[in-house]
Structure formats: C-alpha cells, structure tokens
Amino acid sequence: MPAVTRLCSEIKRAARSDPITSGLKLISEGRGRSWGLLSVGVFRRAPGEMVWQSDHYRVSCVLTDIWGTKQSDDGPVEEYRLGPGDVAFRPPNRKLWSDLSGGRFIQILQSRETYDNLAPELVRGGMVPLDPQDAFSDPLISQIALTIANEIEDGFADAILVDALNTALAVQIMRRFVDPSAIILAPSNGLSRDRLKRVRDYIETHLGERLTLTDLAAVACLSTYHFSRSFKEAVGTGPQRYVMQRRIERAKTLIRRTNQPLAEIAHQVGLCDQSHLTSIFRRETGETPGRYRAALA
Numbered sequence: 001m002p003a004v005t006r007l008c009s010e011i012k013r014a015a016r017s018d019p020i021t022s023g024l025k026l027i028s029e030g031r032g033r034s035w036g037l038l039s040v041g042v043f044r045r046a047p048g049e050m051v052w053q054s055d056h057y058r059v060s061c062v063l064t065d066i067w068g069t070k071q072s073d074d075g076p077v078e079e080y081r082l083g084p085g086d087v088a089f090r091p092p093n094r095k096l097w098s099d100l101s102g103g104r105f106i107q108i109l110q111s112r113e114t115y116d117n118l119a120p121e122l123v124r125g126g127m128v129p130l131d132p133q134d135a136f137s138d139p140l141i142s143q144i145a146l147t148i149a150n151e152i153e154d155g156f157a158d159a160i161l162v163d164a165l166n167t168a169l170a171v172q173i174m175r176r177f178v179d180p181s182a183i184i185l186a187p188s189n190g191l192s193r194d195r196l197k198r199v200r201d202y203i204e205t206h207l208g209e210r211l212t213l214t215d216l217a218a219v220a221c222l223s224t225y226h227f228s229r230s231f232k233e234a235v236g237t238g239p240q241r242y243v244m245q246r247r248i249e250r251a252k253t254l255i256r257r258t259n260q261p262l263a264e265i266a267h268q269v270g271l272c273d274q275s276h277l278t279s280i281f282r283r284e285t286g287e288t289p290g291r292y293r294a295a296l297a
C-alpha cells in the first residue's frame with residue numbers, strides 16, 4: 001500500500017529544521033511535524049534575544065509564563081508578558097524582535113495558501129488585512145492548538161483532522177480581524193443527495209488510501225470550509241469522524257471474514273500499522289481488535 005506508507009512517513013517525520021527557528025529547541029525530536037499546509041511543534045525557548053520573520057502565518061499558544069521586552073517591526077520597544085493559554089499571532093514577513101525569559105509554547109505555522117483560499121469563502125470582497133497580535137486570549141484557538149499537539153503526542157495524526165483543524169484555526173484568526181457584517185455565512189442546506197452519494201462512494205473506494213479534506217471537498221465541488229459544515233449537517237457527524245468509523249467497520253468485516261494478520265488489515269483500511277489500528281479500534285469500540293477476533297472464535 002504505497003499511499004499508506006507515504007502517509008505514515010509523513011506522520012512520523014520530524015519537521016525539517018528552519019533557519020528562522022534556530023533560537024528554539026524542540027523538547028523532543030518526535031514533537032515537530034509537518035503536513036503540507038501546516039507544521040506544528042512544542043518548543044522550549046531559551047532566555048535571551050531572538051528575531052523572528054517568516055513567510056508563514058505563525059500562531060503560538062503559550063504553555064508557561066514568559067516575560068521580557070519586544071519590538072514589532074520598527075515600532076517601539078515594549079514590556080511583554082504572556083501566561084499559560086495566551087496566544088500570539090504574526091502574519092508573514094512581519095518582524096518580531098524579543099528579549100524574553102524563555103519558556104514553553106506550541107508553535108503552529110500555516111501556509112499563505114490556507115488564508116488565500118479561505119478569504120474569498122469567508123469574507124465579502126475576499127480581502128482580510130491581518131496585523132500582528134502579540135498577546136491575546138482566545139479559548140477556541142488555544143483548544144485547537146492543544147488538539148493538534150495532542151495528536152502529535154499520540155504519534156498518529158489523521159490527515160482529514162489536521163486539514164479541518166488548519167481551516168478552523170485560520171477561520172478563527174480571520175474572524176478576529178473582520179467586521180461580523182462582512183462574514184459570509186456557510187450554506188444552510190447541507191449537501192445535495194447526489195453530492196453526498198459521490199463523497200460516500202469516493203470514501204468507500206479509497207478507504208485504504210490517504211484521504212484528505214481537500215480531496216473530499218473537491219468531490220463535493222465545495223471549499224474545505226463549506227464542505228466540513230455541510231457534510232456534518234447532512235450526515236450528523238464531521239468528515240474525519242465519519243471516515244474513521246468507516247475504517248473501523250471495514251476492519252471489523254475483514255477480521256470476521258478473513259484470517260489476515262492485523263497488520264495487513266490495518267494497511268487495507270488506511271491505517272499505518274497494527275499499533276495504529278489497535279489504538280483507534282480500542283477508542284471506537286472499547287476493545288482491541290485481537291480481543292474482537294478472539295470473541296468470534
């Protein structure tokens with residue numbers, strides 16, 4: 001299963017080093033990951049000076065107290081203090097100099113493409129002026145960041161879930177900068193019966209492969225933003241949850257009808273390996289696939 005092998009390699013690959021993060025130190029090598037439009041890591045910053053400038057959108061969620069001074073672009077030098085749960089946002093090519101105490105934080109880098117594709121779908125006129133916000137509180141952004149970090153900690157990150165969280169994060173960031181009257185509401189009628197059938201058929205046909213939110217939205221001829229909301233309204237559950245349920249049901253069928261090793265079944269339902277299958281199967285059913293098979297004997 002080459003597609004699954006590629007997916008597993010992406011999930012387990014540490015994020016490539018970036019010269020701009022040379023002042024940061026990963027807590028452990030396994031906690032930095034990249035998935036196309038999104039990269040995330042849990043970092044420990046050493047005390048002292050640092051300059052940040054990047055071609056990505058940067059969202060940081062603070063895990064410990066951090067304090068010191070900072071200068072945004074060529075503005076004044078200011079006192080700076082962040083506490084656990086606080087958020088900092090910086091658009092591309094906006095420089096930040098800081099001299100801080102050091103501490104731990106979740107760092108998420110989002111591509112320009114994420115925001116460029118989303119703006120016309122979310123905002124009338126399609127233009128969203130985004131400025132740095134170096135210290136604010138937003139429980140939803142913090143929760144999204146923690147969810148992504150927990151996916152890293154678990155060692156298995158679902159591509160559809162990561163795509164959905166990337167979109168949700170960008171939506172919430174953009175909402176902070178846009179007049180509510182300019183927001184375009186998502187369609188309220190869900191997916192048509194024909195479009196929903198196409199999506200479901202596509203999922204069943206490609207269940208053993210890597211499935212992304214972008215792929216599913218394209219089948220439905222919708223943006224990822226509108227597709228996620230419309231699919232949940234039509235089906236009653238989000239696309240990531242639905243696909244995972246279908247993977248588990250396919251695994252159950254293979255366990256009942258074949259004597260294939262669990263590792264092979266994992267690959268056939270689009271999961272990385274037997275460990276991944278066991279983790280998801282237990283979470284969804286309350287028992288391991290081995291116990292499920294033994295109960296059928």
